[in-house]
Amino acid sequence: MLARELLREQNERVQELLETRGTPSELATNWLTLDRNRRDLLAEIEALRRRRNEASKEIGQLKKAGEDAGAPIAAMAEIKSSIAKIESSVSQADADLRELELQLPNLPHESVPRGADATANRLERTIGEPPVFDFEPKAHWDLGPELGILDFERGAKIAGARFTAYFGLGAQLERALINFMLDLHTAEHGYREVLPPFIVNSNSLVGTAQLPKFGEDLFKLEGTDYYLIPTAEVPVTNVHREEILDEAVFPVRYVACTPCFRAEAGSYGKDVRGLIRQHQFNKVELVQLSLPDSSYEALEELTGHAEEVLKQLELPYRVVCLSTGDMGFGAAKTYDLEVWLPGQNAYREISSCSNYEAFQARRASIRYRPSEGGKPRFAHTLNGSALAVGRTLVAILENYQQEDGSVVVPEALRSYMRGVESITVET
RNA sequence: GGAGGGGUGGCAGAGUGGUCGAAUGCACUGGUCUUGAAAACCAGCGUCGGUUCACGCCGACCGCGGGUUCGAAUCCCGCCCCCUCCGCCA
Numbered sequence: 039m040l041a042r043e044l045l046r047e048q049n050e051r052v053q054e055l056l057e058t059r060g061t062p063s064e065l066a067t068n069w070l071t072l073d074r075n076r077r078d079l080l081a082e083i084e085a086l087r088r089r090r091n092e093a094s095k096e097i098g099q100l101k102k103a104g105e106d107a108g109a110p111i112a113a114m115a116e117i118k119s120s121i122a123k124i125e126s127s128v129s130q131a132d133a134d135l136r137e138l139e140l141q142l143p144n145l146p147h148e149s150v151p152r153g154a155d156a157t158a159n160r161l162e163r164t165i166g167e168p169p170v171f172d173f174e175p176k177a178h179w180d181l182g183p184e185l186g187i188l189d190f191e192r193g194a195k196i197a198g199a200r201f202t203a204y205f206g207l208g209a210q211l212e213r214a215l216i217n218f219m220l221d222l223h224t225a226e227h228g229y230r231e232v233l234p235p236f237i238v239n240s241n242s243l244v245g246t247a248q249l250p251k252f253g254e255d256l257f258k259l260e261g262t263d264y265y266l267i268p269t270a271e272v273p274v275t276n277v278h279r280e281e282i283l284d285e286a287v288f289p290v291r292y293v294a295c296t297p298c299f300r301a302e303a304g305s306y307g308k309d310v311r312g313l314i315r316q317h318q319f320n321k322v323e324l325v326q327l328s329l330p331d332s333s334y335e336a337l338e339e340l341t342g343h344a345e346e347v348l349k350q351l352e353l354p355y356r357v358v359c360l361s362t363g364d365m366g367f368g369a370a371k372t373y374d375l376e377v378w379l380p381g382q383n384a385y386r387e388i389s390s391c392s393n394y395e396a397f398q399a400r401r402a403s404i405r406y407r408p409s410e411g412g413k414p415r416f417a418h419t420l421n422g423s424a425l426a427v428g429r430t431l432v433a434i435l436e437n438y439q440q441e442d443g444s445v446v447v448p449e450a451l452r453s454y455m456r457g458v459e460s461i462t463v464e465t
Numbered sequence: 466g467g468a469g470g471g472g473u474g475g476c477a478g479a480g481u482g483g484u485c486g487a488a489u490g491c492a493c494u495g496g497u498c499u500u501g502a503a504a505a506c507c508a509g510c511g512u513c514g515g516u517u518c519a520c521g522c523c524g525a526c527c528g529c530g531g532g533u534u535c536g537a538a539u540c541c542c543g544c545c546c547c548c549u550c551c552g553c554c555a
Contacts, residue, residue, distance in 0.1 A: 080515055084524045091524090094536040098483040101535095111535045118535080282475080282512090407475095411494075414512080 039139050039400040045069050055145045058152045058362035069138055076131040083124045090117050140250055144397040146362045147334070147371040158361035159374075165345070166354030168378045169437055176443075177381030178435040179312035182208065184443055186464050188313070200302075200317045207461045211434070211447070212320065214454035215427050216295050219322040219347055223424060227343045229293035229324060234273035236296055237264045242276040245402030247368040247394075254303040257317075266299035270323035271421040278327065279402040283417070285409040289336060290327035293424070295320060313428045314386065320427040326420040327404065330396065333418035334371070337393040341373045344389045344424035350450045353433050354378040356385055370395045373422075377429070381436040388429045391422030 045052055045066065053066040093114050100107040146152075151160045182188025187208025193201040204212055223229040240263050243249040248256065248268060257266040267273055274292050283290070298321050309315035324343060328336040341357070348355045360372040369392035376385035396416040399405070405414040438446045444462040447455050 077515070080524080084515065087524060090535085095484065097535050102483075107535075114535045284475095 039397065040142055040145065041396070041400070042073070046073065052145065056142065058146060059143050059365070060154065060363055061143055065138065065142060069135070069142070072131065072135045072138060076128070076135050079124060079128045079131050083121065083128050086117055086121045086124065090114065090121065093117065137250075140244070140401075143367045144370050144394065146365065147393070147395075149359075150365070150371050151359060151361045152363075153361035154363040156361070156364045159364055160359040160361070162357040162359055162373065164354075164356040165349065166352070166378070168354050169380060171380065171439075171441075173441045175380040175436065175439060177312065177379075178432045179381075181381075181435045181439055181443065181445065182313075184463070185445065185461055187211070187461065190312075197317075200315065202313055202316060206464050207455075207458065208431070210455060210458075211451070211461070212427055212431055214451050215430055215434075216320060216322065218350075218451055218454050219424060219427070220293060220295055222347060222350070223293040223322070223324060223343060227291070227293075227324075227346070229291040229343075232270075232274055232277070232292045232294040234267075234270065234277070234294055234296065236267050236273075236299075238267055238272050238276065239263050240265070242272055242279065242402075245279050246272045246275050246398050247401060248272065251367065255301055257299045257301050267296060268300050269298050269321060269421075269423075270294040270296040271325060274323065274325040275398060275404075275419055275421065276402060278404045278417075281404065282414045283327070283404075283406040285329070285406050288327065288329050288406065288417070289332070292325045293322065294325070295322045295427070297321075313432050316428060319429075321423050322425060322427060324391075324420075324422050324424045327399075328418045328420060329406070330415070330418050333393050333395060333420060336418075336420055337371060337373070337391065340420055340422050340424075341375070341391040344375055344391055344422050347425050347430070348375065348377060348388070351430070351434065351448045352450075353430075353437055353448075355388070366390075366392065368392075368394050368397045370397065375425070377433045379433060379436050380439075386429065388433065389423040389425045391424075392420060394419045394421075 040052065049066050049070055053063050056066060057063050093110050097107045097110050097114075100110070151158050153159075176184075178188070179190065183190065185208070187205055189203045189205060193203045196203065220231060224231050237259070240249055243256070243265060256268055259265065273296070274294050277292070278290070297318055299318050301317065302315065313319075324340055326336050326340055345355070345357070355375050355377045358374045358376060360369075360374060365372050372390055372392040374387050375389035375391070377388040378384075379386050395418050398419045399416040404417050404419065406417050407414050434448060434451075435445050438448065440446065440460075442462075444460050446460050447458055452459060
């Protein structure tokens with residue numbers, strides 16, 4: 039959510055910034071109308087409530103003194119009915135305002151390139167060289183089944199399209215990656231490991247802004263208020279929902295590995311082959327709560343933590359700053375890490391690191407009390423994948439493949455693979 | 466799933482229809498005292514919203530949502546969560 043003071047006092051600027059994200063401009067002006075209406079109704083009802091409070095106090099005193107309170111009680115009937123009438127208008131006005139506010143995306147940071155879509159994204163840096171092969175490199179959807187470590191057909195049989203079963207060293211490689219990443223972030227980068235619920239309620243999803251707008255991307259458990267998490271960002275950011283933290287605890291850094299479940303309704307036809315787009319995948323997620331003054335430093339740092347995984351795995355990648363039109367709904371600034379995939383001859387997203395500023399904190403009411411005292415203030419929230427595990431496995435298969443169809447295990451992972459140096463066809 | 470108990474300010478914990486936004490203690494902040502600290506004493510100390518240039522004033526909030534009443538933390542109904550016991554289960 040955006041700050042009301044901002045919408046009120048700088049409505050035109052907000053409008054202009056929302057337009058860079060493709061949000062219809064009238065939303066900000068509509069907000070002004072709803073806000074005005076709500077405040078007018080509030081003034082009205084609060085005046086009536088005041089009269090009611092005064093009158094009932096008087097009645098109380100009369101009764102205590104043993105005097106007749108019939109007249110003021112009779113007079114109260116009118117106030118009561120007025121209050122009842124306006125009350126419903128007030129709650130309607132509240133609901134209307136909130137509904138609109140939940141539809142408004144975050145404002146982009148000034149450093150974000152303006153543009154309608156991904157073509158306006160800004161390349162920040164490219165790290166590592168794509169490997170040169172003296173044979174035609176294969177895509178992972180050929181390599182995996184040939185090695186017997188990925189089984190797309192059986193995944194589809196067991197569950198359906200976009201589900202995959204891993205076997206043998208494939209399953210081990212996934213597990214090795216998870217442990218490698220968690221160890222790196224906990225031991226080297228100062229994150230505290232969290233194992234959260236993989237199911238959350240709708241309040242949590244509103245807090246991190248997946249709801250109300252993006253419900254169709256989620257798996258909902260029938261007949262309940264439960265949803266499978268689309269990312270660990272949801273449960274982990276909501277750890278501190280409706281809390282007031284001490285300033286001294288900042289920065290709060292959490293890392294969690296969870297499966298992620300995405301319904302991705304309407305995405306069919308895109309990335310139909312292989313592991314890239316699945317209904318279920320593992321992801322190691324970094325989440326930070328930051329003080330407002332340092333959240334952009336924190337974003338650089340967090341992005342660096344995600345990059346470190348790619349560096350240690352010696353995978354070539356590049357960093358892209360998403361444009362205003364390509365960013366996610368709640369983000370103020372996002373860096374995508376894109377890893378090189380020889381089988382597809384392209385860089386593909388493997389991580390997305392964002393600063394939400396106070397957007398999620400306002401929805402989820404995540405606040406801190408400044409150490410110099412004063413009113414609680416909203417924290418800034420950040421998160422980033424470090425990394426999407428399935429896609430990392432894809433990158434390893436494709437970048438480390440050999441002419442004979444085997445795959446070399448990156449040095450950094452060997453201790454996590456009980457010394458296995460190469461994945462070959464299992465007998 | 467069944468039976469019982471309970472959700473009150475940062476924490477603990479009073480309060481069962483009328484100056485209760487809420488006693489008291491702890492914690493915290495400022496002050497007095499002290500060479501300094503501790504102790505003691507004094508004072509302050511919830512959140513959100515509206516309004517005001519400001520001091521302030523007003524409204525709402527005692528798990529959440531309804532209801533009864535002139536008036537609800539307190540009574541009634543529904544829901545959520547926690548604890549104890551039983552059942553079941555990994």
